[in-house]
Amino acid sequence: MEYIKATENNTQAIYELVQNTIKTVYPKYYTQDVVDFFSAHHCYENILSDIKNGKIWVLLVDNRVVGTGSCEDNHINRVFVSPDCQGMGYGGYIMRQLESEIALQYNTACLDSSLPGSLIYEHMGYKTVKHEKIECANGRYLVYEIMEKRLK
Numbered sequence: 001m002e003y004i005k006a007t008e009n010n011t012q013a014i015y016e017l018v019q020n021t022i023k024t025v026y027p028k029y030y031t032q033d034v035v036d037f038f039s040a041h042h043c044y045e046n047i048l049s050d051i052k053n054g055k056i057w058v059l060l061v062d063n064r065v066v067g068t069g070s071c072e073d074n075h076i077n078r079v080f081v082s083p084d085c086q087g088m089g090y091g092g093y094i095m096r097q098l099e100s101e102i103a104l105q106y107n108t109a110c111l112d113s114s115l116p117g118s119l120i121y122e123h124m125g126y127k128t129v130k131h132e133k134i135e136c137a138n139g140r141y142l143v144y145e146i147m148e149k150r151l152k
Contacts, residue, residue: 003097006056006068011048013065014058017082018042024083029115033140038114042078050078059094061085069094074106079117095124103151113145125149 006014019039026035050056050070056078059067067090069079076098081091102109110129113121118128126147133141 001093002060003093004058004060005054006051006058008048008051010056010058010065011044011051014051014056014068015042015044015047017065017068018047018078018080021080021083025116026114030142031140033137034142037134037136037142047078057094057097059090061090066090067094069098071098071102071109074102074109076102076109076111079111091120092124099149099151107152108148108150110146110148113147115143118145118147121145121147121149 019042022035022038022042026038030038047056055072056068056070058065059069059081065082066085067079067081070077076095079091079094079098081088081094099109109126111121111126112132113126113128122128126149128145129148130146131143132146133143136142
């Protein structure tokens with residue numbers, strides 16, 4: 001297992017991992033309009049931009065990208081683990097690494113959690129501080145939690 005800063009060479013693998021996870025997991029929680037919103041938000045161009053800005057990390061197992069996460073300042077985002085690798089502790093590992101990076105400069109970490117992630121983050125010590133929603137296509141809403149965790 002290797003956790004490294006993503007390079008442009010990882011862009012396609014990260015994009016495919018994120019899109020596959022969204023298309024596999026999110027329909028269990030959201031309407032198709034909201035799933036499409038997530039897919040568009042995590043487009044190839046946004047991932048590439050974040051890689052170029054040094055914000056994305058990848059978790060490699062046997063040279064395969066099995067998970068990814070990113071942070072900007074004290075905000076964690078785009079944490080995804082391949083559906084066939086979920087439940088193996090990889091997401092927790094990525095989160096601990098991101099929190100360690102954030103703790104170098106900040107006392108708290110924050111994140112915007114989709115419905116599938118909110119219970120996982122609660123088990124990791126995050127608390128919901130606010131509920132939010134974004135209107136998507138056809139009058140559908142993406143409902144999510146803003147969560148925080150004290151690190152120090």
